[in-house]
Amino acid sequence: MKLAITISGKTIDAPFDGRFGRASAFCVIDTETNEWLIRENPALSAVGGAGVQAAQFVAQTGAGAVVSGAFGPNAFVTLQAAKIAMYTAPAGQAFSAQDVLEMFRKNELTKINEASGPSRHGGAR
């Protein structure tokens, strides 16, 4: 399965980014082969609806699960429609995407079944 992790950097050792719609990038990891690649988030510069755009982008990467700090209502609905499982890791701590991957493997992340963050969290009003 492919796992997408919000990240602010260019490698799997870069810091975890707690934002979803306005995350810098996604680290997409194949959990069987450990291969990973970084995909820059096209929604970073969105005028509005960053969560929706980022969710569609994650769906296009083929990810079956995604980890971020929180998911706003629109991102949640879109990811749910795409049948992508959502997990949260605590934001604002010194994790790398690699750390988050290990937490995912050990089942230490919180699986969420409803929107966990406010709308328009990272964007301008």
Added chain:
Amino acid sequence: MVIAVASGKGGTGKTTVATSLALVASTQRAVRFLDCDVEAPNAALFLKPQMHGRKEVGTLLPVVQESLCTHCGRCAEVCEFHAVAVVGKKTLVFPELCHGCGSCILVCPAKAISERLDVRGVLEAGETASGIDFAQGLMKVGEAMPVPIIRELRRWNVSGRDSFEIRDSPPGASCSVVETLRGADFVLLVTEPTPFGLHDLRQVAEIVRKLNIPSGVVVNRDGIGDGGVDTYCAETGLPILLRIPIRRRLAEALARGVPLVEVAPEYTSALLGVLEFAAATAVS
């Protein structure tokens, strides 16, 4: 001709000036008054119109007919605001993100998208005792976008060119103010002579300049603050057309909903002067 009354800072006296300008203008020509502050319209408190008309307005939202949709994703690609999303075999619409532009409908090759009116507010029309043709917009509580309501209000029963149309603008210097200023021939900028008043006056004056509309300033609550507004107006060539000193008598009357020219008829000739200045410098 259309005169818009704007300020930037809230509570400087836009409605005080706009309503009395309308009352004075109505002794000269037919007047239409639009309260474009659709988030908190209050001009009716002064002009006291008898309401006789009502219209629901809103945004046209896309409705996707799933049986026709091929999930090609063109609607999602064209939408600047990501109000439409296509994931797998599902097309999602996010009403609160939609600006109602209709682009998704235009690009849909399967003609699977139609529109429905999502009601965001109402327009109300009435007439005042002095014969002013009055209209206001009122946004529904909880809505985020006033612009579509202001746009509909401007287009509702447009007045003739030989009459005065006076628009009371919302506060601030954002989209709703720009929408109110569209098509105006003259903008009256009401400010107070404080650093806060000046800060916001600058912002709106800059918008007015970009829109290329002639303007003039009313200094309300004159006597407080500092000389910053005067200096700014002198430096940028903005004419100060009227000064209204801070007086307890005026504040008390306004708080009771008595228009400025009723409590202080001595402002009638000065407001007529403002109208003349506006007519002489207006774009049309």
